[in-house]
Structures are given as C-alpha cells and as structure tokens.
Amino acid sequence: MTGKICGTGSCVPKGVWDNRKLMELVDTSDQWIRERTGVARRHIAEKGETTASLASQAALFALENAGIKAEQVDLIITATVSPGELMPSVSCLVQKKLGAVNATCFDLNAACTGFLFALNTAQAYLAQGIYKTALVIGAEVLSNLTNWKDRSTCILFGDGAGAVVVSAQETGKFVQITHSVGEKGDVLTCTCRNQKIYEKRADAPETYMQMDGREIFQFAVSRVPEAIEELLKREQMNIGQIAHFVLHQANERIVRSVARRLNAEQDKFPTNMEEFGNTSSASIPVLLDELNRKGMLKRGEYIVFSGFGAGLSYGASLMEW
Numbered sequence: 001m002t003g004k005i006c007g008t009g010s011c012v013p014k015g016v017w018d019n020r021k022l023m024e025l026v027d028t029s030d031q032w033i034r035e036r037t038g039v040a041r042r043h044i045a046e047k048g049e050t051t052a053s054l055a056s057q058a059a060l061f062a063l064e065n066a067g068i069k070a071e072q073v074d075l076i077i078t079a080t081v082s083p084g085e086l087m088p089s090v091s092c093l094v095q096k097k098l099g100a101v102n103a104t105c106f107d108l109n110a111a112c113t114g115f116l117f118a119l120n121t122a123q124a125y126l127a128q129g130i131y132k133t134a135l136v137i138g139a140e141v142l143s144n145l146t147n148w149k150d151r152s153t154c155i156l157f158g159d160g161a162g163a164v165v166v167s168a169q170e171t172g173k174f175v176q177i178t179h180s181v182g183e184k185g186d187v188l189t190c191t192c193r194n195q196k197i198y199e200k201r202a203d204a205p206e207t208y209m210q211m212d213g214r215e216i217f218q219f220a221v222s223r224v225p226e227a228i229e230e231l232l233k234r235e236q237m238n239i240g241q242i243a244h245f246v247l248h249q250a251n252e253r254i255v256r257s258v259a260r261r262l263n264a265e266q267d268k269f270p271t272n273m274e275e276f277g278n279t280s281s282a283s284i285p286v287l288l289d290e291l292n293r294k295g296m297l298k299r300g301e302y303i304v305f306s307g308f309g310a311g312l313s314y315g316a317s318l319m320e321w
C-alpha cells in the first residue's frame with residue numbers, strides 16, 4: 001500500500017506584517033529583506049489565533065478538498081515547534097475540533113523538516129496497513145518564539161498551517177531519504193518559551209529563536225541537492241522526470257541555489273515566501289495547497305518534497321501525485 005495525497009488545505013492568520021512594519025521594530029529595510037530573503041510580507045497571529053486553531057482550519061479545508069469525513073480519519077500527525085501548550089498535543093486539539101473521534105493523534109518536532117518527517121511517518125503506517133486515512137499537518141505560530149528585537153531572525157518568519165489528507169491506495173510511489181546532524185544543533189536553537197526560565201527572565205535571548213543564518217544557509221544549499229540526488233539515484237530516476245520540487249520556503253536564494261546546483265529548471269521550484277515568510281513546518285503544505293488549488297498538479301506526475309532545519313535535520317521525499 002502507498003499513501004496518496006487526496007486533499008490539501010491551508011490557513012494563515014488574517015493579520016499581515018509587511019517589511020515596513022518590521023522597519024518600525026528593527027534597523028532594516030524593505031530592500032534588504034527582499035533581496036536577501038525574497039520575503040515581502042508575513043501573516044502574524046492575533047489574539048484567538050493559535051497553532052491548534054490554524055491547524056484545525058487547514059485540516060478542515062483538506063478534508064473538504066478530499067471529500068472525506070472527519071470520522072474516517074484514523075491518524076493525525078501534526079508537525080510543530082510552536083504548540084500553544086505542551087499538553088494536550090495540537091493533534092488532539094484538532095481531533096476534538098473536527099470530531100475525528102476514530103483517529104490516533106500525536107505531534108512531531110523536527111523543526112522546519114517537520115512536515116516531511118510527519119508525511120514519512122504517516123506513509124510508514126499506511127504502507128504497513130495499520131491505518132488507512134491520515135491527516136498530516138504542519139502548523140506554527142512562530143511569532144511567539146521570535147525575538148522582535150533581533151533583525152537577523154525576525155525578518156524571516158511567519159505563522160500559518162497547512163494540511164494534507166493521505167489515503168492508502170494499492171498503486172502509487174512514495175520513497176524518502178532523511179538525515180539528522182545533531183552535532184550541528186547549536187546553530188538554530190530556542191529554549192522553551194513555556195518553561196520556568198521564561199517566567200524568571202522573559203527577555204532572555206536564549207528563550208527566543210537564535211540562529212547562525214550563514215551556517216544554515218550553507219548547510220541547506222549543499223545538503224538539500226545532495227539528498228535529492230541521492231534519492232533519485234537510488235530510484236534510478238532523473239531530474240527531468242520530476243514535475244515539481246516543493247521545498248521548504250526558508251529563503252528564495254536557497255531555493256534558487258538548489259535548482260542551479262541540480263541543473264534543474266527554476267520554474268519547477270515554486271516559491272511563496274514573498275507572501276508568508278518562513279513558516280517552518282507549515283511552509284511545504286501551504287505551498288502544496290496553493291499549487292493544488294491553482295490546478296497546477298496533475299495525477300501521475302512526480303513531486304519531490306525537501307525540507308531542512310533545526311536539529312539539524314534534512315531530507316527529501318518523492319511522491320506520485
């Protein structure tokens with residue numbers, strides 16, 4: 001059995017912060033942010049918009065798109081590094097909101113690679129015949145983890161959620177490669193904003209996201225093409241057979257560089273960080289939903305997903321649409 005994506009959905013907060021708004025917070029410019037990252041705007045959660053509420057709405061849209069009832073879902077996995085609370089899991093909150101009473105629910109943290117790892121995990125359950133219909137969600141309210149006084153990070157990130165319904169089918173293809181490099185973990189960190197350190201020292205920089213941007217940039221532009229090449233080589237496939245490369249939307253220059261290194265056509269690498277910034281585990285499913293709703297994905301085409309981020313971690317998956 002193989003899991004096929006039969007529905008997608010996404011939900012972002014209503015509030016939009018453009019680069020001008022960030023110029024009020026830190027010493028930066030619209031030009032610098034656009035040129036160095038490709039980001040023009042990001043959606044930022046307001047009161048009442050939580051990781052679980054965004055995830056639930058994205059999941060609801062995905063179920064509607066798939067024509068599947070919540071009771072038919074037997075697995076919910078949410079990838080997130082920014083749950084509103086440590087317990088219960090975002091997945092259980094989604095279950096409650098949707099009435100997906102038959103689902104087994106848990107969250108997974110692999111930072112910006114989270115959606116990829118969650119999709120792989122769901123696929124493994126479906127391939128084993130353990131579950132038939134999974135909801136895989138990437139959802140973040142990164143604005144809660146962002147240090148709005150730190151220009152080296154705050155210009156990048158945004159909030160949002162994306163979801164896919166994956167259902168077990170007799171035919172189809174899904175293969176994946178993943179890697180983790182724990183020894184490089186200190187280049188992207190965030191001690192928990194929910195822990196006691198936060199109560200004692202609310203402004204302690206280490207409780208916010210901290211990042212060595214250059215190091216991660218280099219990591220991404222070398223490891224992502226390596227992972228994609230490794231995967232294609234193993235499957236005896238070539239770049240030309242892939243219709244779309246849906247990459248984590250961290251920085252437009254990273255996506256362009258990966259395409260160049262693979263000698264692939266740039267227009268096979270869609271981007272949307274201009275509108276949403278880097279939404280970590282939500283970025284891949286939000287982009288996928290956009291492509292799906294625009295009718296850009298055709299059944300039988302091959303799509304490569306690739307993510308990278310804190311851990312450090314990275315990987316690539318190949319799927320028949």
Ligand code: UT7
Pocket residue numbers: 027028029032033036037112151152155156188211212213214216217220250251278280308309310
């Ligand atoms: O989702 C996965 C996690 N994160 C990532 O993927 C991030 C990957 N890295 C990046 O996207 C980029 O490294 C950044 C966008 C974060 C930074 O871009 P960069 O081209 O690597 O800039 P830099 O850190 O090398 O800084 C270049 C210059 C510095 O000034 P000097 O030393 O050359 O005078 C910085 O102080 O730009 C300065 N700078 C800024 N200037 C205006 C850094 N941040 C800003 C800013 N506005 N926001």
